[in-house]
Amino acid sequence: MSAEMPPPAGSPGTSMLARAALALYPAAWRARYGDEVRALLDDSGAGPRTIASLAWQALPAWIWPARHLYDRPARMRASLATVLAAWTALTGLALVFAQLTQAQGLRPASHPVVQWSYWVFDGAVLVSVLAVAAGGLPLWLLMMRSAHREHRRREIAYLLSPAVAPAMYLIVLIATVRLIHPAHGVGPWWFLAFVVLGFAAGGISAAGPGLALRRLRPRGPAVRLAARAAGVAVAAMSLAGAASIVAAAGLYSWAPQYAGYHEGWPLGIYLPTVLLAAAVAIVSATRGIRAARPTAAA
Amino acid sequence: MTDRLDRWADPPLLVLASLADEPKHGYAITQDVARTMGVRLSAGTLYAVLSRLESRGMIEPLESEDRRRPYRLTAAGAHALAVQAERMNQVAVVARERLGALRGLAGA
Numbered sequence: 001m002s003a004e005m006p007p008p009a010g011s012p013g014t015s016m017l018a019r020a021a022l023a024l025y026p027a028a029w030r031a032r033y034g035d036e037v038r039a040l041l042d043d044s045g046a047g048p049r050t051i052a053s054l055a056w057q058a059l060p061a062w063i064w065p066a067r068h069l070y071d072r073p074a075r076m077r078a079s080l081a082t083v084l085a086a087w088t089a090l091t092g093l094a095l096v097f098a099q100l101t102q103a104q105g106l107r108p109a110s111h112p113v114v115q116w117s118y119w120v121f122d123g124a125v126l127v128s129v130l131a132v133a134a135g136g137l138p139l140w141l142l143m144m145r146s147a148h149r150e151h152r153r154r155e156i157a158y159l160l161s162p163a164v165a166p167a168m169y170l171i172v173l174i175a176t177v178r179l180i181h182p183a184h185g186v187g188p189w190w191f192l193a194f195v196v197l198g199f200a201a202g203g204i205s206a207a208g209p210g211l212a213l214r215r216l217r218p219r220g221p222a223v224r225l226a227a228r229a230a231g232v233a234v235a236a237m238s239l240a241g242a243a244s245i246v247a248a249a250g251l252y253s254w255a256p257q258y259a260g261y262h263e264g265w266p267l268g269i270y271l272p273t274v275l276l277a278a279a280v281a282i283v284s285a286t287r288g289i290r291a292a293r294p295t296a297a298a
Numbered sequence: 299m300t301d302r303l304d305r306w307a308d309p310p311l312l313v314l315a316s317l318a319d320e321p322k323h324g325y326a327i328t329q330d331v332a333r334t335m336g337v338r339l340s341a342g343t344l345y346a347v348l349s350r351l352e353s354r355g356m357i358e359p360l361e362s363e364d365r366r367r368p369y370r371l372t373a374a375g376a377h378a379l380a381v382q383a384e385r386m387n388q389v390a391v392v393a394r395e396r397l398g399a400l401r402g403l404a405g406a
Contacts, residue, residue, distance in 0.1 A: 052342075053340035
């Protein structure tokens with residue numbers, strides 16, 4: 001063992017900023033190395049360079065998690081739950097975009113950038129939904145069979161939420177629209193209420209399978225297939241998000257009469273929200289795909 | 299340009315070299331690398347490297363009674379270090395020979 005000893009007492013303790021930087025790391029990483037890093041910071045001090053280095057290295061710790069820290073199936077399940085939540089948010093945003101632009105019934109043919117963005121958006125959304133269906137259905141069936149066999153009613157309810165929550169939302173939506181009888185479409189406040197309610201339904205739809213994944217702990221080829229399909233779905237939905245940003249910016253700049261809004265603030269909310277959801281989805285899907293690799297060691 | 303050549307001294311290599319003589323904990327590694335190789339490893343870089351090397355089975359942690367857990371080189375880590383050291387040695391031999399020839403030409 002080395003004779004290197006820490007400097008005498010009096011060296012600065014771990015600063016709040018260094019602790020905050022350490023909090024940026026994944027929980028499994030902190031559980032394994034957190035105490036050691038704090039000891040090192042106590043010994044060597046935590047200057048700005050150290051804090052910046054700690055904060056910067058947190059990003060690769062998320063994107064390329066150390067394989068020895070994770071159980072691979074658990075890593076894939078956690079990734080799938082996060083990807084499903086982020087993908088649902090992106091899908092909700094895509095629906096809002098489509099409602100505010102394409103569903104207005106007018107397409108700016110004289111603006112090829114907007115038109116191409118629409119086409120890319122439509123194609124990418126279709127690919128993404130198909131990937132979720134193809135990759136998610138075998139896993140959903142596996143979990144449903146397991147929950148049914150073990151008479152786990154709560155898990156069955158969780159698994160049914162992606163069908164029940166949107167159905168309930170549509171029933172409420174249709175009933176409300178019939179009740180208020182809008183002459184020229186719903187007003188902005190009703191639209192906002194429907195959007196908020198839609199995102200709540202989407203949240204329930206995504207949370208159900210996420211909870212079922214955590215409680216039923218499925219393993220095997222269905223989980224690996226879902227992890228890979230999640231990567232395709234996220235890539236396609238992120239492309240759709242990028243296309244929608246180009247289209248929305250194009251409409252705002254060139255042809256606001258073809259959009260369901262005439263001010264800049266919806267774009268100001270839409271753009272960062274899409275980017276944030278896409279970033280979460282991409283990082284988590286990458287972690288899942290890495291865990292699904294056959295060569296990865298547990 | 300000269301500073302950028304420091305990049306060939308990869309932190310994983312420095313850590314493996316530091317652990318080649320005896321097990322060390324994080325602070326001891328940073329002190330050893332700074333003293334013997336002239337490179338200051340920050341806490342973020344050091345633990346990113348330790349995590350990666352441990353994941354690849356090139357180092358392993360030892361039991362420790364306090365928070366300063368020492369690490370030691372594994373056989374795989376020693377092999378990887380030996381291979382890399384041989385490559386670096388070849389580069390150094392070629393570089394010295396050619397620099398010597400260049401100085402000889404300049405002196406002629």
